[in-house]
Amino acid sequence: MATEHSVNIILVEDDDGHALLVEKNLRRAGLVNGFLRLKDGQEALDYFFKGEGSRSDMQQVVVLLDVNMPKVTGIEVLRQIKQDATTTSIPVIMLTTTDDPREIERCYEYGCNVYITKPVEYDDFIEAVRRLGFFLQVVKLPMNSQNQKGAA
Numbered sequence: 011m012a013t014e015h016s017v018n019i020i021l022v023e024d025d026d027g028h029a030l031l032v033e034k035n036l037r038r039a040g041l042v043n044g045f046l047r048l049k050d051g052q053e054a055l056d057y058f059f060k061g062e063g064s065r066s067d068m069q070q071v072v073v074l075l076d077v078n079m080p081k082v083t084g085i086e087v088l089r090q091i092k093q094d095a096t097t098t099s100i101p102v103i104m105l106t107t108t109d110d111p112r113e114i115e116r117c118y119e120y121g122c123n124v125y126i127t128k129p130v131e132y133d134d135f136i137e138a139v140r141r142l143g144f145f146l147q148v149v150k151l152p153m154n155s156q157n158q159k160g161a162a
Contacts (some may be wrong), residue, residue: 020071035140050081071100071101074142078107102121104126
């Protein structure tokens, strides 16, 4: 069970293998946080903007977001999250195989908090996720007044 100050993780990743490796290795790094996986960009938009996610689900949330996904790209999901007043303060970490400098720049322009390129080699990928897990254990997030109990 997540502690009062722990971060809940929403992973938006269309690749089942990558999603499994990310969750498994975050857990191996010691994370006991809440964890939700959404399978594509449209599912993420539905969760954040069409009532599928409750306000309490979005307290102390970090989004791990892939760039290249079917239906709606991660960049478009990022753009919409950061443009909406109810979700703009949610930290978004881009976790992707794309290392194109233009994509990286665009993600930062749209408001991503961190951009991590997934290593291609399996062992390097596992190590990168493990380090991300350690980071997520110590990160502190602001309490968004929109997300506090009693907010409309």
